[in-house]
Amino acid sequence: MIIVFVKRFHFNELESTQQKARELLEENKAAFFVVADKQTLGKGTKGRSWYSPQGGLYMTIVLELDFNILKQDIVSFSEESCLLIVETLKDFLVESFPNSNLDDLKVKPINDLYFKEAKLAGILLESINKNKNSFLLVGIGLNIKKNLEANLDKEIVSLEEILEDEDYRDLGLVDFSLKLSKLVNQSFSRLKY
Secondary structure, eight states: OOOOOOEEEEESOBSOHHHHHHHHHTTSOSSEEEEESOBSSOBOGGGOBOOOOTTEEEEEEEEEESSOGGGSOHHHHHHHHHHHHHHHHHHHHHHHOTTSOOTTEEEETTTEEEETTEEEEEEEEEEEEOSSOEEEEEEEEEEOSOOSSOOOSSOBOOHHHHSOHHHHHTOOHHHHHHHHHHHHHHHHTTOOO
C-alpha cells in the first residue's frame, strides 16, 4: 500500500500532533500528516510526555492499513513497526546529509534514535481499529535546534549540533517532513501482515 500524501496540516502550536491527527481523521481520509512547530502536551511512550519546544520537528503520519491490528500479534507488530520506522529515519538522515558524519547514529530498541549517547528522536505508534482495517498514527519527534533551556533526566542532541553547517543551512523543514512521510509510508508498506 503506497499512498501519495495529498494533505499536510501545519500548526504553529498544538497540544499534541497525535491528538490532532485523531480529530482530523474524523473528517479526512488517510493518508495525511500533521506537523507542529511546538507541542504543549507532546506524548511519549507508556504515558510519558515528550519535551517539544519550538525548534523541533513534531509530526504524526496517518496511514490506513488493509487489516485490523487487533487480529494480529500486537506486540510483535508494534515492535517490528517501531524498529522499521526508526531505521527508516536513521537511513533518511544519513542519505539526506551526505556531508555530515552520521556514523554514530544508532537505534535504541524499540523506538528511539540516538547520536552517540544522546537522544535525537523518538517514535510513538497508536492505532484506531475499525471492523476490517485499522489506522496507524506514527508520531515522530526529532530535535532540530539546540535547546539550552532543557532540564531533562536524559541527554538530548539536535541536528543543529551534529550536522555540518552547510547541511544544517540547507535543511528545509517543509520538504524534509514531506519526504520523510512518504518514505515512512513506503517502508511500512513492505511489512507483511
